[in-house]
Amino acid sequence: RHTRYWRDWSSDVCSSDLTYSILFIFLLLLASAGYSQTAKEYFNRGGAKSELKDFSGAITDYTRAIEIDHRYAKAYFWRGVTQSKLKDFNEAIADYTRAIEIEPNDEKAYFWRGSAKSELKEYSGAIVDFTKAIEINQAYSEAYFWRGNAKNELKDYSGAIADCTKAIEIDPRFAKAYFWRGIAKSELKDQRGAIDDYTKAIEIDPKEAKAYYYRGLLKIDLKEKESACPDFRKAGELGIADAYEKIKKYCQ
Numbered sequence: 001r002h003t004r005y006w007r008d009w010s011s012d013v014c015s016s017d018l019t020y021s022i023l024f025i026f027l028l029l030l031a032s033a034g035y036s037q038t039a040k041e042y043f044n045r046g047g048a049k050s051e052l053k054d055f056s057g058a059i060t061d062y063t064r065a066i067e068i069d070h071r072y073a074k075a076y077f078w079r080g081v082t083q084s085k086l087k088d089f090n091e092a093i094a095d096y097t098r099a100i101e102i103e104p105n106d107e108k109a110y111f112w113r114g115s116a117k118s119e120l121k122e123y124s125g126a127i128v129d130f131t132k133a134i135e136i137n138q139a140y141s142e143a144y145f146w147r148g149n150a151k152n153e154l155k156d157y158s159g160a161i162a163d164c165t166k167a168i169e170i171d172p173r174f175a176k177a178y179f180w181r182g183i184a185k186s187e188l189k190d191q192r193g194a195i196d197d198y199t200k201a202i203e204i205d206p207k208e209a210k211a212y213y214y215r216g217l218l219k220i221d222l223k224e225k226e227s228a229c230p231d232f233r234k235a236g237e238l239g240i241a242d243a244y245e246k247i248k249k250y251c252q
Contacts, residue, residue, distance in 0.1 A: 076102070123153045
């Protein structure tokens with residue numbers, strides 16, 4: 001039986017040798033003729049590589065697209081996003097800036113540039129970019145949220161609360177906006193309001209570990225140890241190592 005299968009297979013190969021030879025020669029001629037991919041083809045391939053987390057390969061393809069078309073705004077933008085994923089925020093900012101120069105009304109480029117600036121702790125510049133994104137798209141919940149975070153870092157807690165509230169109005173299921181509004185309320189000594197926000201964040205996303213932990217801390221401040229301990233335990237289960245220290249201190 002095995003001999004018969006081998007003969008069948010070898011016969012098939014022989015009968016297709018000519019086809020493969022012709023195809024191989026065609027490919028060689030195509031290459032020697034200087035066939036080159038278009039900017040869009042490089043751009044699309046860069047996107048596919050990014051999806052596969054081949055970020056270095058993606059950057060190479062976006063760069064080739066830009067070399068072919070120097071005004072390819074999307075290629076600059078997505079190369080910037082990929083640079084951000086690799087935490088090369090200065091290079092990312094340069095790409096977002098170029099994308100904005102080409103397409104001044106691209107709210108996503110302003111948003112992502114603001115995010116990169118936040119990562120570099122350039123909070124005032126980040127706020128300017130988030131504000132511009134909001135001017136272009138007033139329903140941009142993420143831009144309100146991130147602007148609120150930047151204000152939190154600059155200790156503008158009232159401004160942070162206002163931005164997180166706006167983000168929640170646009171997207172009532174925005175768990176992190178509730179959490180960070182809770183942080184700002186806590187800084188302003190509105191402990192009950194903060195607890196309410198942490199609770200809402202947990203209702204939306206039961207795996208929001210920090211919400212359990214910070215709610216537990218506030219309950220300790222309010223002398224509510226019995227309800228704080230379950231929060232610390234849940235936070236610990238979800239990966240907050242400091243929660244176990246609080247359990248040792250308050251829950252033994």
